[in-house]
Amino acid sequence: MSEYSIQSFIAKTKQNDAEHDYFELEKPQLLEINLKNQFVWTKAGSMVGYVGNINFQREGMLSGGLGNLLKKTLTGEGAKLMKAEGTGRLYVADSGKKVQVLHLENDSICVNGNDILAHDQTVTNQITMLKSVAGMMSGGLFQVKLTGTGHVAITTHGDPLTLMVTPENPVFTDPNATVAWSGNLSPELKTSVSFRSLIGRGSGEEFQMKFSGNGWVLIQPYEEVYFQQK
Structure with a gap:
């Protein structure tokens, strides 16, 4: 069989039936979620395929109140969650970004809203929210x-790096x-006048x-x- 035959291509790229973890990294940029009569929250628009009986319902990032207000103010209509419920294999991805899977044990983390898959x-x-962040950044x-x-x-663009924060060494x-960062940390937004003077007002630094x-x-x-949607 030729190395470049369709059969060879399928053998190299087909789904691995031996893997049945709840959250399974099928590829570095592709997450498989194995649902068994349950539901999971995924980023709206992230579904690239599924096998089985799965129903989808689009929701806001949070149901009502402050969540929707912040979502509309800061992210337009782009950052929403989708409820996937049923039994089957669900495949999700986001613009080719690498997927990182974590298991929380009665713990908390904070994640940039755009990076939740x-x-x-x-x-x-x-x-x-960071205080006054809406007025300071797009x-x-x-x-x-x-x-x-x-x-x-x-999700991350490329391979991420974890920086450790200690009282002696804050991280900027x-x-x-x-x-993302550990849930016990409360970051402050710092303005650097020297960067603004050196680089110009258009720079994010x-x-x-x-x-x-x-x-x-x-x-x-x-x-x-990130860009707001009109």
Whole structure:
């Protein structure tokens, strides 16, 4: 059989039937979720395929109130969650970004809202905000705190790096390159006048997120720019 035959191609790329974990990394950029008469929250528009009997229902990032207000103010209509319920194999991805799977054990993490791919029904989500961030940066910078016990899948451009935060060594990050951080940290938004003077008002480097205390911050080698939808 030729190396480039259709049969060879299928053998190299077909789904592995031996894998049955709830959240399974089928490929570095592709997450398989094995549903057994249950539901999961996924990023709206992330479904690329499924096998079985799965129903989909589109929802807001949070149901009503402050969540919808912040979503409309900061992200237009682009950041929504989709409820997938039933039995089968669901495949989700987001623009070719790498998928990172975490299992929370009665824990909490904060994630940039655009970088959440999926989370278990047992994990709750709550929008958190930096003070005055809406007036200082363009749309897209909002965070969702995920709390509980269960699986969480987040996405990164390229391979991420975790920076450890200690009281002696606070960590400063570019908001557009910051993906997630430990739930006990409360970042501050810091303005750098020197960067603004040196580079110009259009540069994102004039704002940094400052993390103090004990914890960790996950950054990616890419500055993700978000645009509001009219």
